[in-house]
Amino acid sequence: MGFVFYVIVALTLAGALAAVLLKNTVHCALALTVAFAGLALQFLELDAQFAGFAQILVYVGAVAILVVFAILLTRGSETPKDGVFSRTWLAGLAIAAAVFAVLGWAVLGSAQALPGPGGARTAPPTVTVLQIGNALMSRYVLPLEIVALLLTAALIGAVMVAMHEKAGTQ
Amino acid sequence: MLGEGILKGLAETARNFVGSYFSAERLTTVQYPEQRIAPIEATRDFPFLVYDGADWEAGLRCVACQICEKECPPKCIYIEKSTGKKPDALGKPQFYPARFDIDISVCMSCQICVEVCPFEAIKMDTEFELSTTDRFGGLLYDRKELAKSNEHYHKIHPTEAAAVDAHLAGEKAKADAKTKAAAAAATAKAAASAAPPAGGGA
Amino acid sequence: MFANLDQIFVLLKQWAVGWLPASWQAAAGVLLCVVAIICVFPGLFAITVLLERKGLGRMQNRYGPNRVGIFGILQPVADGIKSLTKEDLVPLSADAVVHFIAPVFLVVVVFMGYAVLPMGRNMTLVHLDAALLFYFAIGASTELSVFMAGWSSRNKYSLLGAMxxxxxxxxxxxxxxxxxxxxxxxxxxxxxxxxxxxxxxxTWGLPHWYIFTPWGFAGFAMFAIAATAETNRSPFDLPEGESELVAGYFTEYSGFKFAEFFLGEYVGMLSISGLGTTLFLGGWSSPLAVLGWVPSWFWFFAKIMLSMCVYIWMRGTLPRLRQDQLMNFAWKFVLPLTLLNLFVTALWRFMGDGWERWLVCSAILVLAYVVMGRTGMHRDHLGARRYRYAD
Incomplete structure (x- = not known):
């Protein structure tokens, strides 16, 4: 837990807090992206390359864009002029704290997170991308296929929705 | 076949690219101002006033009739008529422009002033390098700047100028004939009046 | 001699770092590489811009810039000075902070991609197991910068361009x-x-580049198309379609911030060319075994500059697509073909070393290309145009 760790933690927390507290929704989304990126850096700091890069690819590259698009498509172009912080910042903070408490409780409740009986932590396993690939393709091939099927179904569903809408407008 | 057109297009641009180093046909740019293309005869941009003879002020054909001023669509011509008269090319006493200004920055080169001028006094010039550092007055030309000799007109538009000269010569000949006829009539009349009247005097 | 020339940059780095105490050497080495990348690629950017302006000019039957310096080679310098001395305007209603961050973020992200590109033998800055994943993760972040630029400008053209x-x-x-x-x-x-x-x-003096296999050729073609679209280059430059959107997402940028977007675009092109080179064109390997003595970094840079020339050639040739054509092309043509290519690649992997796999794989890909080109494209108005003239 060196200096780098604390820098990343500060970055992640600042991003997350800004996402909860800020008034402008797009700013919130961008701050959330900072938090995502901080989390990815945290993964990389822990030598989990695949998780880290996947976090950036999926969350920064796709989810953040999705959030931003959702905000732009659902809200008007009104921009709050006065004040930086949201009026309901207390509620946001309370909800965030509640979610954090639940997650923390769940994590601490799991056996692996706690120090072993001798008080010594188990050495973290080093997982390479090759190992992850091998595991996905051999032991976890059935879950992988099921996920793939689900995604394909979702994709086809999306196409069907889009096509239906087009037929309706014509 | 999909993509065929793209390949054709790529071949064409490649031919242009390579050809530009070898054939003048594929590199048509003229490197102005070092290189210039000779202007074609019908080139026109802004009007000028034609004068005959050596003295621009005396030779101006313009008689300040103000038709061009009225016809000018963007209203870029400003004329002040003289108070006195002076004889024109035909020897007839005419007004002349005490002031004749054209705002070149407003002129749209439509040539209507040339079309309407009954005296062949205003023509289109081919001079286009008129940039100036004075934003307001630099392109407001007065009659001295506008006056250019008939020789200049011949140089820039030879065919048109020859036709104009022929027309003017015809006019002059007609006017001369008319004055001669009038003079003859006057002399005849004078001779007739000199003779005793046929009937009773009025 | 040639081996030394091949490793000249590596040796130079070691020599330079050798002056420092041992504990600093690793960090100093990385820093030196980063500085080198940050110097070299903007230099290539300047060369590319000059090549583009002159090349496009020649394709359009005119000289390009030829007044600044001999043959106009100082034009990029003049452009740079111009953009540095221009006023940096921020619209009154713009979101100043995001407006400022967007171009900086773009440039940072674009330069990060170079960290994993092997630019020559032993010339990779970071050796990552998941280098390709890293590259795509970083590449995906550029979208965010584009969005930030478009949204923070508070201009409908910017926003439309960003969308x-x-x-x-x-x-x-x-x-x-x-x-x-x-x-x-x-x-x-x-x-x-x-x-x-x-x-x-x-084999027989010829390289094992992936582009020389059926799946590799198809893959490279798809990669090139997608990379062109990803870097917003013509014919996929709709986001900055000047005829309808002024300049797209960087309409409200001027001066140095505009230059940053410009730099980001070209450095991104160089970077994705480097990735395509690495994946399909053999990276730094020489095109013929007998040319193996030429330094490896020369081949890498020669290949990416060649890719840039193709980019420029494309830009000089093709008109811009329409938005629906663009989307149809992506989802109905490129994506199915890449999926099929994955299948063909698997076939290639498992069919052994014989000549049959060449035949089968090529046949499948050519057939798919012809069928999709003939049927799908005509229906979606992507095929040959039929012109109707007024009577």
């Missing part, structure tokens, strides 16, 4: 990834070093 750009980049990221996955399937590694090493072999 178009983001939609386009998301759409073409899928085929970009999919066509690269084929390479990963054959090499069995996400490490770009290993991908180059796998291609740096020769």
């Amino acid at each position: 178009r750009a983001v939609a386009q980049m998301i759409s073409y990221e899928v085929p970009l990834l999919m066509s690269s996955v084929a390479v990963v399937m054959i090499t069995g590694s996400l490490s770009l070093d290993k991908i180059v090493a796998a291609q740096n072999q020769y």
Whole structure:
């Protein structure tokens, strides 16, 4: 837990807090992206390359864009002029704290997170991308296929929705 | 076949690219101002006033009739008529422009002033390098700047100028004939009046 | 001699770092590499801009810039000075902070991609197992910068341009990834070093580049299309379509911030050319075994500059697509073909070393291309145009 760790933690927390507290929704989304990126850096700091890069690819590259698009498509172009912080910042903070408490409780409740009986932590396993690939393709091939099927179904569903809408407008 | 057109297009641009180093046909740019293309005869941009003879002020054909001023669509011509008269090319006493200004920055080169001028006094010039550092007055030309000799007109538009000269010569000949006829009539009349009247005097 | 020339940059770095105490050497080495990347690629950017302006000019039957310096070679310097001395305008209603961050973020992200590109033998800054994944993760972040630029300007053209750009980049990221996955399937590694090493072999003096296989050729074609769209280059430059959107997402940028976007675009092109070179064109390996003595970095840079020339050639040739054509092309043509290419790649992997796999794989791909070109494209108005003239 060196200096780098604390820098990343500060970055992640600042991003997350800004996402909860800020008034402008797009700013919130961008701050959330900072938090995502901080989390990815945290993964990389822990030598989990695949998780880290996947976090950036999926969350920064796709989810953040999705959030931003959702905000732009659902809200008007009104921009709050006065004040930086949201009026309901207390509620946001309370909800965030509640979610954090639940997650923390769940994590601490799991056996692996706690120090072993001798008080010594188990050495973290080093997982390479090759190992992850091998595991996905051999032991976890059935879950992988099921996920793939689900995604394909979702994709086809999306196409069907889009096509239906087009037929309706014509 | 999909993509065929793209390949054709790529071949064409490649031919242009390579050809530009070898054939003048594929590199048509003229490197102005070092290189210039000779202007074609019908080139026109802004009007000028034609004068005959050596003295621009005396030779101006313009008689300040103000038709061009009225016809000018963007209203870029400003004329002040003289108070006195002076004889024109035909020897007839005419007004002349005490002031004749054209705002070149407003002129749209439509040539209507040339079309309407009954005296062949205003023509289109081919001079286009008129940039100036004075934003307001630099392109407001007065009659001295506008006056250019008939020789200049011949140089820039030879065919048109020859036709104009022929027309003017015809006019002059007609006017001369008319004055001669009038003079003859006057002399005849004078001779007739000199003779005793046929009937009773009025 | 030639071996030294090949490793000249590595040796130079070691020599320079050797002056420092041992504990600083690693960090100083990395810093030196970063500085080198930050110097070299903007230099290439300047050369590319000059090539582009002169090349496009020649394609359009005119000289390009030829007044600044001899043959106009100082034109990029003049452009640079101009953009540095221009006033930096921020619209009154713009979101100043985001407006400022967007171009900086773009440039940072674009330069990060170079960290994993092998630019020569032993010339990779960071040796990552998941280098390809890193590259795509970083590449995906550029969308955010584009969005930030478009949104923070508070200009409808900017916003429309950003929306178009983001939609386009998301759409073409899928085929970009999919066509690269084929390479990963054959090499069995996400490490770009290993991908180059796998291609740096020769049979009869000819290289084992992936572009010389049926799946590799198809994959490279798809990759090139997707990369062109990903970098918003003509004919996919709708986000900055000047005829309808002024300049797209960077309409409200001027001076140095505009220059940053410009730099980001070109450095991104160079970077994605480097990735395509690494994946399909053998990276730093020489095109013929007998040319093996030429320094490896020369081949890498020669290949990416050649790719830039193709970019310029494309830009000089093709008209801009319409938005619906762009989307149809991505989802109905490029994506299905890349998926099919994945299947063909698997076939290639498991069919052994015989000549049959050449025949089968080529036949499947050509057939698919012809069928899709003939049927699908005509229906979606992507085929040959039929002109109707007024009577």
